[in-house]
Amino acid sequence: MKFLILALLALGAFAEEDFNAPEYAPFDESLIVPVEDLPGFWEGRELPKEIFTPNPRSARIVGGVEVAPNSHPYQVALHMNFGTGTGLCGGSVLSTNAALTAAHCPIGSQSTLVIAGAHNRNIVEATQQRRTVTSANYRIHANYNPSNLNNDIAILMVPTAWTHNAAVQPTRLPTAFASELFVGETARSTGWGRVTNTGATSAVLRKAYNPVITNAACASVYGSSVIIGSVICIATSGVNQGTCNGDSGGPLTVPRAGDTRPIQIGVVSFGAAAGCVGTFPNGFARVTSFLTWINNNH
Numbered sequence: 204m205k206f207l208i209l210a211l212l213a214l215g216a217f218a219e220e221d222f223n224a225p226e227y228a229p230f231d232e233s234l235i236v237p238v239e240d241l242p243g244f245w246e247g248r249e250l251p252k253e254i255f256t257p258n259p260r261s262a263r264i265v266g267g268v269e270v271a272p273n274s275h276p277y278q279v280a281l282h283m284n285f286g287t288g289t290g291l292c293g294g295s296v297l298s299t300n301a302a303l304t305a306a307h308c309p310i311g312s313q314s315t316l317v318i319a320g321a322h323n324r325n326i327v328e329a330t331q332q333r334r335t336v337t338s339a340n341y342r343i344h345a346n347y348n349p350s351n352l353n354n355d356i357a358i359l360m361v362p363t364a365w366t367h368n369a370a371v372q373p374t375r376l377p378t379a380f381a382s383e384l385f386v387g388e389t390a391r392s393t394g395w396g397r398v399t400n401t402g403a404t405s406a407v408l409r410k411a412y413n414p415v416i417t418n419a420a421c422a423s424v425y426g427s428s429v430i431i432g433s434v435i436c437i438a439t440s441g442v443n444q445g446t447c448n449g450d451s452g453g454p455l456t457v458p459r460a461g462d463t464r465p466i467q468i469g470v471v472s473f474g475a476a477a478g479c480v481g482t483f484p485n486g487f488a489r490v491t492s493f494l495t496w497i498n499n500n501h
Contacts, residue, residue, distance in 0.1 A: 216384030225334035226316060226381030230289075232325045234280055237396060237448035238308050238405065239471040243497065267398075267411035267444050267490040272322035273330055277374035278326040279353055279406060281359075281452060291404060292377070293394040293453025295467060299364040301501035302336075302349045305470050305488065306347040306357040313338055319368035324395055325406045330370035334361035344493075351429045355472040356488040358501050359454075374454055377466040381491045385415045385468050388457045390437055392471060392485075396449025404449045411444040413437035413485070415457075415468075421484045433492035435469045441486040444464070445485045446471050455487050482483050 221227075238244065279290040279302050292314070294304035296484045302317050309315050314337045320330040340360040347354045365371050377383070397403065414437060421436035422429075430436065437455070439445040448451070455469030469487030490497075 220332055221316050223326060224337055226331070227327050227329070230282075230316065231299075231404070235291050235404075236422055238283060238451060239448050241285055241290050242287045245285075248276060258452070261362055262469055267392075269405075270322075270393065270408050270410050273370040275408060275410070276320070276370050276372040277454060279403075280304065280318040280321055282316040282318070283309050285312045286367070291395065291449045293396070293449075293471065295454040295470075296354045296365065297497070298370060298373055299367065302361065302363050303454075303467075303497070304357050305350065305355045305471060305472055306343045307355055308351065309338070309341050309357060309359065310343055310347070310349075310450045315341075317359060317361060319365055320368075321408070321451060321459075323407050332365050334348070334363060334365070334446045336361055344496065351472050352432055352486070353429070354433065354488070354493075355483045356493050356496070357451050359405075360501065366461055366499065374456075374467045375458060375464045376494060377468055377491050377495060380459075380466060381494060383491070384417075385457055386413050386417050388455050389413070390415050390455050391465065392437070392446045392450065392455050392469075394446065394450030394453040394471065396445055396451075397482065411438060411442075411446065412444050413445055416472075416484060418433060421486065424484055425486065429473075429486070433489050435487050435489040436471070438484055440482045445474070447474050447485075453482050454456045 277295045279294045281294050283290040290310035294302045297303045317334045319332045336359045341360040344354040344356050395405045398405050416436050416438045418430050451471050453471045454467045456465035456467050458465045468490050472488050473486045475483030
């Protein structure tokens with residue numbers, strides 16, 4: 204009987220959502236593309252040639268595997284509405300009323316549909332909680348630089364608080380580990396981006412594992428104007444998996460011994476123009492560098 208009561212309580216928590224609300228209307232997934240692939244997205248962004256090409260490769264899970272449904276309850280999907288189409292990014296639940304993502308994802312869009320509690324983002328699941336955020340409620344880092352992707356971090360303030368439950372939980376910020384560089388640790392990235400360099404985006408959430416490398420090693424590829432102290436990088440060489448188009452804004456996490464929840468150390472920012480995996484690192488906004496900014500902006 205106890206298990207039945209618990210199951211009913213869980214279903215009741217999910218049933219609080221209004222599935223007749225406009226956010227839950229069916230959408231045409233074929234019209235949603237990685238934000239970096241939208242027409243005109245890269246105009247006015249004088250990125251280094253190591254990152255930029257006419258068909259840039261920035262932010263997707265390549266070579267990873269599907270996660271167990273709702274095993275990453277901090278993950279959110281973002282559908283950003285631009286005049287040229289709808290872009291896909293990732294993010295993480297920051298609190299009951301905020302999501303963390305990359306600045307280059309929502310900037311320039313009119314609104315963003317934030318989907319929490321999703322495994323298959325293409326269908327309406329009972330675990331999902333959807334919120335539409337208008338551009339007036341974007342908090343883009345004031346020093347975000349589109350020409351080198353420094354300070355590539357943003358917060359979206361949702362109009363109605365999420366209900367935290369087994370499928371929707373806030374990410375764990377690395378406040379107690381603010382002095383750590385995480386070099387040599389195996390980090391996990393998650394997202395719904397492309398599963399190959401030129402393939403389709405994923406309907407279900409996927410994950411990849413990569414070692415964190417030094418900023419010096421990363422700067423040898425992208426240069427010191429891109430790789431500053433507030434950037435963190437992972438290696439893809441020898442691993443053949445990592446992030447790319449569609450995963451931007453999503454979380455990079457590492458475990459801590461004895462803790463069931465990982466800490467988020469990065470926000471997916473960029474990859475190499477020559478390809479997302481192989482010999483080129485993936486770059487992230489380093490969360491420990493933005494803890495004060497995050498606390499002051501949500």
